[in-house]
Structures are given as structure tokens and as C-alpha cells.
Amino acid sequence: MGTIVLLTLTGLGLAALYFLVAAGLSLVFGLADVLNFAHGLFLSVGAYGTWWAANHLPGAGPGGFGFVLAVAFGVAAGALVGALVELVMIRPLYSRNIEQVLVTVGLSLAGVALLQASWGADPRDFPRPEWSRQVTVVLGAKVPNSILLLIVAAVVVLAALLAFLRYTRYGLIIRAGVENREMVTALGIDVRKAFTLVFVIGGAVAALAGGLGGVYYGSVSPSQGGSLLIFAFIVVVIGGMGSVVGSAYAAVVVGLLQQFVNYYGTSGAGDLCVVALLAAVLLLRPQGIAGKAVTA
Amino acid sequence: MTELQTPVVAAPAAAPPDEPERRRGWFGIVRPWLPLVALAVFAILPYSTVSLPGLFDGPLNSPGTLQLLAICLVFGGLAAGYDLLFGRTGMLSFGHALYFAAGVYGTDILVTKGGLPLWQAALLTLAGGAILAALLGAIALRTAGIAFAMVTLAFAQVGATLVALDSGGLTGGEEGLPLDVSGLPDSLVGVANTVNLYWLALAYLALVVFVVARVAASPTGRVLAGLRDDERRIGVLGLDPYRFKLVAFTLSGSLATAGGVIYCLLVGGASPHITSSELTLSLLVMVVLGGPGTRWGPVIGGFLYMYLDHRLTDFGSSSAVDSLPTVLSAPLSQPLFVLGTVFILAVYFFPGGLASLKTRLTPLHHLTSRPRR
Numbered sequence: 260m261g262t263i264v265l266l267t268l269t270g271l272g273l274a275a276l277y278f279l280v281a282a283g284l285s286l287v288f289g290l291a292d293v294l295n296f297a298h299g300l301f302l303s304v305g306a307y308g309t310w311w312a313a314n315h316l317p318g319a320g321p322g323g324f325g326f327v328l329a330v331a332f333g334v335a336a337g338a339l340v341g342a343l344v345e346l347v348m349i350r351p352l353y354s355r356n357i358e359q360v361l362v363t364v365g366l367s368l369a370g371v372a373l374l375q376a377s378w379g380a381d382p383r384d385f386p387r388p389e390w391s392r393q394v395t396v397v398l399g400a401k402v403p404n405s406i407l408l409l410i411v412a413a414v415v416v417l418a419a420l421l422a423f424l425r426y427t428r429y430g431l432i433i434r435a436g437v438e439n440r441e442m443v444t445a446l447g448i449d450v451r452k453a454f455t456l457v458f459v460i461g462g463a464v465a466a467l468a469g470g471l472g473g474v475y476y477g478s479v480s481p482s483q484g485g486s487l488l489i490f491a492f493i494v495v496v497i498g499g500m501g502s503v504v505g506s507a508y509a510a511v512v513v514g515l516l517q518q519f520v521n522y523y524g525t526s527g528a529g530d531l532c533v534v535a536l537l538a539a540v541l542l543l544r545p546q547g548i549a550g551k552a553v554t555a
Numbered sequence: 556m557t558e559l560q561t562p563v564v565a566a567p568a569a570a571p572p573d574e575p576e577r578r579r580g581w582f583g584i585v586r587p588w589l590p591l592v593a594l595a596v597f598a599i600l601p602y603s604t605v606s607l608p609g610l611f612d613g614p615l616n617s618p619g620t621l622q623l624l625a626i627c628l629v630f631g632g633l634a635a636g637y638d639l640l641f642g643r644t645g646m647l648s649f650g651h652a653l654y655f656a657a658g659v660y661g662t663d664i665l666v667t668k669g670g671l672p673l674w675q676a677a678l679l680t681l682a683g684g685a686i687l688a689a690l691l692g693a694i695a696l697r698t699a700g701i702a703f704a705m706v707t708l709a710f711a712q713v714g715a716t717l718v719a720l721d722s723g724g725l726t727g728g729e730e731g732l733p734l735d736v737s738g739l740p741d742s743l744v745g746v747a748n749t750v751n752l753y754w755l756a757l758a759y760l761a762l763v764v765f766v767v768a769r770v771a772a773s774p775t776g777r778v779l780a781g782l783r784d785d786e787r788r789i790g791v792l793g794l795d796p797y798r799f800k801l802v803a804f805t806l807s808g809s810l811a812t813a814g815g816v817i818y819c820l821l822v823g824g825a826s827p828h829i830t831s832s833e834l835t836l837s838l839l840v841m842v843v844l845g846g847p848g849t850r851w852g853p854v855i856g857g858f859l860y861m862y863l864d865h866r867l868t869d870f871g872s873s874s875a876v877d878s879l880p881t882v883l884s885a886p887l888s889q890p891l892f893v894l895g896t897v898f899i900l901a902v903y904f905f906p907g908g909l910a911s912l913k914t915r916l917t918p919l920h921h922l923t924s925r926p927r928r
Contacts, residue, residue, distance in 0.1 A: 288701065292701070294701045294704060294705065296836075348899070351903070352902075352903075356701075357647065358902050358906070360647070360701070360704075361839070361843055361898075361902050362899055362902050362903075364836050364839060364840070364898075365840070365895045365896070365898040365899035365902065366895065366899065367836070367895075368833070368836060368837075368840070368891050368892075368894065368895035368898070369891065369892050369894075369895025369896050369898075369899065370895075371891070372886070372889035372890075372891035372892035372895060373886055373889070373892055375889060376885040376886045376888060376889045376892060377885060485832070485833075489708060489709065489712045489832065492705045492708060492709065493705070493709050495705065496698075496702055496705050496706060496709070500701075500702065525720075525722065526720075527716055527717075527719070527720040527722075530712070530713065530716040531713055531716065531717070534709050534710065534712065534713045537706065537709050538694050541694060541695075541697050541698060541706060542694065542697065545697050545698055545702075
């Protein structure tokens with residue numbers, strides 16, 4: 260019983276991480292049709308931003324309110340980079356989708372190399388709050404607090420994103436833009452402002468994933484973003500592109516599947532199962548769980 | 556009525572890319588033979604003892620230089636094969652590294668662990684790579700566009716995971732798997748025989764360019780170009796886009812597997828970094844830098860990229876860079892930073908890649924030659 264609870268909760272923790280990466284990716288993809296390879300870079304910016312702030316920023320540190328400040332700094336850095344990427348690199352290539360994707364590919368290569376040049380390729384110790392290393396006993400299972408932190412953060416982000424998409428004017432524009440970009444443009448609404456906004460949101464949420472992922476893994480390295488990105492891609496495809504709720508469902512399925520199979524099968528078999536699931540979903544329902552019809 | 560009876564498929568032969576009427580002078584006569592001339596030059600290159608300081612560390616016929624050239628040639632061929640998907644059919648695959656890695660690891664495992672003779676291992680690997688590409692392509696092609704890119708990426712990730720898992724000690728995991736050379740023909744083993752591997756790499760490049768050019772010029776190639784420009788048009792003609800795309804995908808994957816076989820011999824083993832998605836992204840960079848959809852653009856792009864990748868590592872650790880302030884020297888010591896930046900600039904300012912240089916320079920040429928006309 261304890262094992263199953265533990266596996267479920269660690270699976271949900273992994274799912275939370277995937278969801279945080281996939282949510283921004285899915286929104287950017289749904290609205291701007293850009294497969295954003297630089298999304299992994301946003302995550303790394305958040306991780307390194309948090310790491311840097313905890314060591315250098317006055318008032319920030321690994322414990323208590325200092326940790327909140329450090330994460331906030333990382334998230335702000337991610338949001339800023341997201342905005343800059345959209346304004347400087349994506350916008351000049353308006354409606355040239357392949358070129359937009361190519362530019363993010365170049366950015367992901369150059370950005371990771373830049374991180375490596377600045378802080379080396381080896382993982383760095385991440386400043387974790389003391390309480391995140393401890394465990395909480397849930398139904399007889401000793402669950403690491405960092406996992407509970409990830410799950411809570413993902414639920415809060417999901418609720419905030421849904422509230423934003425459903426009850427605000429910009430959320431309405433984004434939802435409509437995901438459905439039919441041409442129509443929204445024809446109504447005289449500047450979709451490009453919404454583009455910048457989704458890049459900011461995506462950058463911020465990915466950066467949060469980076470910071471909390473650092474707590475989860477206990478270290479940061481330049482290549483961390485890239486490996487998480489691939490699973491986030493899978494989550495986005497399974498969930499149905501452009502759908503935040505679909506991404507959340509898919510993240511839960513993928514996270515649980517991976518965790519259980521890795522435990523009961525051989526380690527690494529979970530990754531294979533996830534891709535097998537992807538193939539099965541594509542064969543049975545190419546548009547993903549949520550499809551294009553549901554967007555919020 | 557006779558017009559109606561002509562079959563739809565028998566489209567008029569595509570006009571030759573350069574109009575023969577306007578070709579003048581000796582260049583017009585030489586031009587069609589240039590690829591053969593280049594092939595001959597590259598073939599006799601190992602006999603030259605010229606040293607090009609700055610470009611290469613040793614003279615041209617030294618093993619180190621030949622190996623670097625051979626790696627560049629293999630990647631020129633890989634990029635040309637990848638362009639069959641990207642530039643000629645308009646399919647953005649992010650999983651091409653998988654088929655290359657299948658070639659490298661397939662050959663390595665069959666020779667080292669299976670003890671097969673090289674030719675058997677190579678043939679089995681090729682067949683396996685082709686089947687793998689056909690199977691995975693059949694699934695991935697149910698999606699299109701960006702979703703296709705993500706799905707191919709996911710499949711390639713499985714390959715990377717399998718290699719990293721090292722189940723049964725087959726792949727050597729993180730350490731990679733050195734090639735057991737005891738069963739190989741003597742002419743392919745040892746530093747002194749690098750020249751034979753170089754010729755093998757050149758033959759591979761020539762084969763890929765030949766195959767891709769033949770496919771592109773065939774009726775199938777025109778369908779592929781049609782798929783790139785407007786897939787619905789091909790559907791309206793009564794042709795099945797799925798089948799043609801699958802053919803292109805399988806062929807391109809098989810060519811990459813063949814490249815993997817050569818690469819395995821060339822570097823004497825397999826290491827896990829060739830399974831990473833970064834390799835596919837590099838291929839994409841090569842093609843875009845060179846010029847997608849052109850005969851020589853991807854080859855030049857692949858050759859140049861690998862050359863720069865190797866040389867920039869040396870350049871990055873050179874004293875000239877070290878003497879710069881850290882703000883500059885740290886990024887410059889990372890080849891990927893330089894190449895990524897060049898790539899971004901190329902996307903903005905050189906949409907046609909290097910192959911479009913000639914057309915871009917044509918106005919300049921007209922300007923300078925006007926008085927004579």
C-alpha cells in the first residue's frame with residue numbers, strides 16, 4: 260500500500276513538472292503555431308536564475324522567505340527572456356512558421372552553449388530549503404516534501420491559468436486566437452500582443468518549473484531543460500495542442516505511467532511506455548485527448 | 556480530345572534549372588562536368604602533401620586531416636539525405652539522428668558483440684534501418700507539420716533512452732561501444748589506412764547526392780515537390796500523399812543508416828551523443844545554412860558545419876581567444892554558441908542559404924558587366 264501511494268505521489272510530482280513545462284509550450288503552440296525549442300532554455304534560465312539569486316541576491320537564500328524571493332527572481336528572469344525572445348526574434352518573422360521554429364532551434368543551441376560557457380557543463384548544487392529535503396508521511400508512505408511542493412505549485416498554476424483564460428479579456432483573446440487566429444485578426448484585435456503575453460506566461464511558468472525542478476533534482480545543469488522538453492512535447496501532443504486542460508490530463512497519465520513502469524519493470528522502460536502511449540494515441544485519436552475543440 | 560487522353564502522370568519534364576541558351580564561354584561547357592571534377596579532386600586529394608596552415612593541422616595526406624575531411628564528407632552526405640525530407644518534401648523531422656544512430660550502433664553491435672563479418676553486419680544494419688524508418692514513418696506520418704516533428708522527436712528519444720539503458724550490456728551506455736576491429740578487413744583498420752575510410756566516405760557522399768538527385772528529377776520527385784508546395788493539390792490529382800511521404804521518409808532514413816555504417820568505421824565505435832536530438836538539430840542547421848532543396852547546398856552546409864565545429868573547438872582553446880576578456884572568450888570557446896548564432900543570423904538574412912549566394916550576387920554582376928553589353 261505504502262509503495263503504491265509513494266509511486267502515485269512521485270508520479271504526480273513528475274506530472275506536475277511536465278505540466279509546468281508543457282502548459283506554456285501548449286499555449287505558444289496553439290496560438291502562434293510555433294514549436295518553441297527555446298522553451299527548455301526558459302526553464303534553464305529559471306533554474307540558473309534561482310540558483311544565482313539564492314547565492315548573490317541580498318535577502319534571498321535557500322531558506323524561508325529568501326527561497327521565495329530567489330524563485331521569484333528566477334521566474335521574473337524567465338518571463339523577461341520569454342518577452343525578449345518574442346519581441347526580438349519571433350515577431351520579425353511574423354507568419355513564417357518554419358523560420359520561427361528554426362530561430363528557436365538556433366537559440367536553444369546557442370543558449371545552452373552560453374550557459375555551459377558561463378557555469379560549466381557539470382551539475383551545480385542547488386540551494387534547497389531545509390524542509391524540502393524532509394519527508395511527510397502520507398497514508399504510510401514517506402513522501403519527499405519537494406514532490407508535494409511541485410504538485411501544489413502545478414495545481415495553483417493550473418487554477419490560475421484557467422481563471423486567466425476564462426475570466427479575463429486577454430484570456431478570451433488567447434482562447435479565440437487558438438481557435439482561429441485569422442478571425443480574431445479580422446475583428447481588429449492585435450493578436451501579436453497576445454503572442455507576447457503567451458511567451459511571457461510560458462517563460463514564467465517554465466522558469467518556475469526550472470526553479471522547483473532544481474529543488475526536486477537537487478542540482479542544475481545546462482542540459483536539464485532539453486531532456487525535460489522532450490517529455491513536455493509528448494505531453495502536448497497527447498493532450499491535444501493548444502489545450503491547457505488536455506496538457507494537465509496528459510501530464511498526469513504520462514507521469515504515473517512512467518513512474519509505475521520504471522518501478523515494476525526495468526528502469527527506463529517507463530520512457531518506452533510513454534512513447535508507445537504516444538503512438539497509440541496518434542493511431543486512435545490523432546488530435547490528442549482534448550483535440551482542438553476544447554481550448555481552456 | 557487527344558489532350559484528354561494523355562495520362563496525368565506524364566507531366567512535362569521539368570525545365571533544366573539553367574537555360575542552355577544563355578550559357579556562354581568556357582564556363583558553360585565546363586559547368587555540367589563540375590561535380591565530376593570536384594569528385595576527382597577530392598578522390599586524389601590524399602595523394603597531395605600540400606599543407607594548408609590555418610585550415611588544417613597537418614599536410615593533406617596526414618591521417619588527422621583525412622579523418623576530419625572524411626567526417627565532413629559523411630555529414631555532407633547526411634545533410635543531403637536529410638534534405639530529401641526537409642527541403643524537397645517539406646517534412647520537418649526532428650528524429651533523423653535515430654536512423655543515423657541505428658547505423659552506427661547496428662554495425663558496432665553486430666560486429667563487436669555478434670562477431671559477424673563486416674559486410675553481413677552492414678547489410679543487416681541497412682535492412683534494419685530501412686524497416687525501422689518505414690515502421691516509424693508509417694505511424695508518425697499520421698500527423699503533419701509540427702506534430703510530425705514532435706512525434707519523430709519522441710521516437711528518437713526512445714532510441715537515445717535504449718542506448719543509455721544499456722540493457723544486456725549491448726550498447727555500453729554512457730561509455731559507448733568501441734568497435735572490435737579484429738574481424739574487420741585489414742584495409743580498413745589502423746591509422747595508416749585512414750585514406751581508405753576517406754574514400755569510403757567520399758563514395759557515400761557521391762551515392763547520396765546521386766540518389767537524391769535522381770529521385771528529385773523523377774516523377775516521384777515532382778510529386779514530393781508538389782507535397783512541399785501544396786499537399787492538397789497532390790490529393791486532388793488522385794495521388795496518395797501518405798504513400799509518397801512514406802517513400803521519402805524510408806529512403807531518407809535508409810541513407811542516414813548507411814551514413815551511420817561508414818561513420819562507425821571512421822571513428823571506430825559508437826558513443827551515445829550521436830543519439831541526441833542535438834544531432835538532428837545540427838542536420839537542420841546544416842541544411843538551412845547550405846540552402847534547402849538545392850543539390851549542393853546541403854552538402855556544402857554539412858561539410859562546412861562539421862569543419863567549423865571541429866576547428867572552432869581548436870580556435871576556442873587557442874591563445875588568441877584566451878587573451879580576450881572572459882566575457883568574449885567564454886562564449887567563443889563553445890562551438891555551438893558560434894554556430895547557433897550564425898544560424899539565427901542566416902535565418903534572418905540568408906533565407907536561401909549559401910546556395911542562394913549566386914542569385915543574390917547576380918544584380919552585382921550585372922552592374923559590373925553592363926558597359927560591355
